[in-house]
Amino acid sequence: MAVNGQHDTPRDTPLDDVPRTTPLGVTVWSENYHEPREEEVRRRYPDGIHGAIAAGLREELGERVRVRTAVLEEPEHGLSDEALAATDVLTWWGHMAHEEVDDKVVERVRRRVLGGMGLIVLHSGHYSKIFRALMGTTCTLNWRDDGDRELVWTVAPGHPIARGVPRPLVIEAQETYGEPFGVPEPDELVFISGFAGGEVFRSGCCYRRGLGRVFYFSPGDQEYPVYHHPGVRRVLANAVLWAAPQDRPGEPLQNAHAPITW
């Protein structure tokens, strides 16, 4: 019996835990809006928020990753087809310039995620075009910015993203995010944060979409040195490993109308 060639996966696909012979390609993306405009943010993140995130991943993951950064002002925002083809996991930080991101690039990234590329969306990236496009919902939340202490509690202790993360992870001062968070119910909820003011927030949410994996992590703001926090760096390193393609990255799963070819 012939099977649908489109879906057939050759028997010689390597098994999951064969040590990778090549490092994971990671692209750390940021809008880089605050840094050139605000001296205080620049002091906090002299290499940009993207620079701090990239440094943390290199420190935690060493030779297992090849990390590059990309920012809004680059051509195609640094997210050309070639760049994405070399990316196993993309991390996204945006805040002020969501609307300046080209819809064509958003759709290109979305199709890559559905084809197997991992995506890690950070903090105010909850309202980015790419996250809203993949979730389909408002992706809105409540907030206040009073420098409250945030405690990030692990609710899924067996989850790979929680491995080696302090329980709780203590962030001395942070912007407060509050429920309800306008997202689909996560496929796996890993972290819930509690704030000194009493708010709670689902701060670590996993989604499976197409062949890809998406992780949203809320801690991280331009006003606080969150991306220098060793516990946060550990979460992001774990998330990169978790979000890495489980199968070969490639084009989106299927065409619109794929006949069954017996």
Place this chain on the structure above:
Amino acid sequence: MAVNGQHDTPRDTPLDDVPRTTPLGVTVWSENYHEPREEEVRRRYPDGIHGAIAAGLREELGERVRVRTAVLEEPEHGLSDEALAATDVLTWWGHMAHEEVDDKVVERVRRRVLGGMGLIVLHSGHYSKIFRALMGTTCTLNWRDDGDRELVWTVAPGHPIARGVPRPLVIEAQETYGEPFGVPEPDELVFISGFAGGEVFRSGCCYRRGLGRVFYFSPGDQEYPVYHHPGVRRVLANAVLWAAPQDRPGEPLQNAHAPITW
């Protein structure tokens, strides 16, 4: 303590099972593409696919619903703000003309669903703009059209949409849909279909999005009299009751940046 007025719900909200004093407003939408063009389809569905679906809902639900139909060629596709404001549950059938649906109308419907309006997406509507926008994924599938017998099996016997549905529901001839279906994992999987050729398909999928509920049901094609089938009519009637707003329909859940107002 003041609470966030935006989210506060008055204590006098009626409890769930208070019998409705007004019928549910149901809008049955169809692109109405095949019917005027193909005599055979017109013989099968003299009042259009939308007419057959509406008749089934009126027959099953009687005075509990007020059913109207709307089609693509109407101004705003018959889905004006006023029309949607009077709609508790919208059913959607489309196939050939997905791309002709105005993006502004799609976004209007999407925001209504997130605000609490129920949505029931039928058959080839899997590839409609509104379903893809709400799911965020490819929403693709595999198919062949050989008139196979479809058996719709209930996998969630306690689910309200399965109530009174034959197990299995037998559809003597149907287009075959096959996995993988490019959707997020359903919040509740109610039906799985098996086809004479051996394919399987998740034919009844529930999603919660924002304040709204979405149900996808795959049986139903212009080439077969599926919407005259009493078992299919029962599923659609159950689905309308299930998808009805659990809370007051209204504007989408939140604004983009809602401050927490203590």
Place this chain on the structure above:
Amino acid sequence: MAVNGQHDTPRDTPLDDVPRTTPLGVTVWSENYHEPREEEVRRRYPDGIHGAIAAGLREELGERVRVRTAVLEEPEHGLSDEALAATDVLTWWGHMAHEEVDDKVVERVRRRVLGGMGLIVLHSGHYSKIFRALMGTTCTLNWRDDGDRELVWTVAPGHPIARGVPRPLVIEAQETYGEPFGVPEPDELVFISGFAGGEVFRSGCCYRRGLGRVFYFSPGDQEYPVYHHPGVRRVLANAVLWAAPQDRPGEPLQNAHAPITW
């Protein structure tokens, strides 16, 4: 074609929102351990914790329910076959005497839940035999008792159990429960609580098991007047309506080895 008689549901099964002609049978169960032994608890709950819960349900639901109470010291703990046959929804409060509950009664209740009876498990009931039997996990949690303020946040605003519940629901003093909570990931997470000390807890968890529905709600302790709180009473009333059988209550779904009888 004959279908499996065991699963066939007659077409005349009433549709979901037909107003019930008979009230829901609710049994409010409690171990009644603290009340006779501790004067302070008796002052707080002169009719017992079960009496306070029953009063709240009668107040909120009026003629839509017929509420009885049952306690550990009754024969068969007040949960005979006859009593359960007349019960649509059972609420469970226990703390000190979990081990004194007869395993035969636990199994009887478990099979009723799988057959369609609703179950609402309260507070320290997280460690009851019946909840652990239905969840299969440790059902453990972390705790301290310092009278912290608890804020119960709605994370699923469209959920029927959240209807009319203040956002947040404020409980001025409560025992603190903390994650990780050793339960399966809820099928729907409705509430998350935050405590003054910074802990968070998944305080409102929905599960579908067999034909039945299970809701766990954590607020409520013998040391605090939580069951007199109007917001808590509203949650419990909503939960009774949500947990009510979606189909006829009956014996568990299937036999161990049910042949497919075509």
Place this chain on the structure above:
Amino acid sequence: MAVNGQHDTPRDTPLDDVPRTTPLGVTVWSENYHEPREEEVRRRYPDGIHGAIAAGLREELGERVRVRTAVLEEPEHGLSDEALAATDVLTWWGHMAHEEVDDKVVERVRRRVLGGMGLIVLHSGHYSKIFRALMGTTCTLNWRDDGDRELVWTVAPGHPIARGVPRPLVIEAQETYGEPFGVPEPDELVFISGFAGGEVFRSGCCYRRGLGRVFYFSPGDQEYPVYHHPGVRRVLANAVLWAAPQDRPGEPLQNAHAPITW
């Protein structure tokens, strides 16, 4: 600030994809009831069903696993504390002798799973004490045994257990299992099978319980040479890698009443 020592995980926990320096310990368990009693089964599985499963894992996974077998008639069924302490993943096949499995051993295995050990339950093991204890539900299904062709369809193409598995996986003759399957909704549904007679079955179901992972896979029967099928062997090899502990295996997650120790 001190954190709850019980939950604190040292920062030096190895990251996920560090190649293991030691092979995974796999115990393949079978009741070994049919083999000594039925010559035909013995011809089909000269080393027992457990022997065939173990051979497949060794062939697929080589030095990455250290596979041992254990059967019912051994002391403690070959599942002593020492044996389980050396087991990262346990596979379970049973059919006729479920009731002969010692409840103490069942509870020991259950606690190991909640503590992080992977469990793979096969075919008629759906009705084993260990699977029912972990699921909490009836775990029943419908069946007939007419040697139908089974097509195992991948519904989660990005899932590690589906990697390298033919789509569909064709099993020429098999016992037919049918829905409804009395289990909690899977955390991830990987495979759905369709049978020549038209039945469907959720044949590959993933669950997360405590720190452990559970995978149920339905193909496999003493009357058919299913465990010699290369596609089935690939599924089982993938499942062993997926179910392997994500964190150090250890004692169950928590004690019954763990105070929060600030």
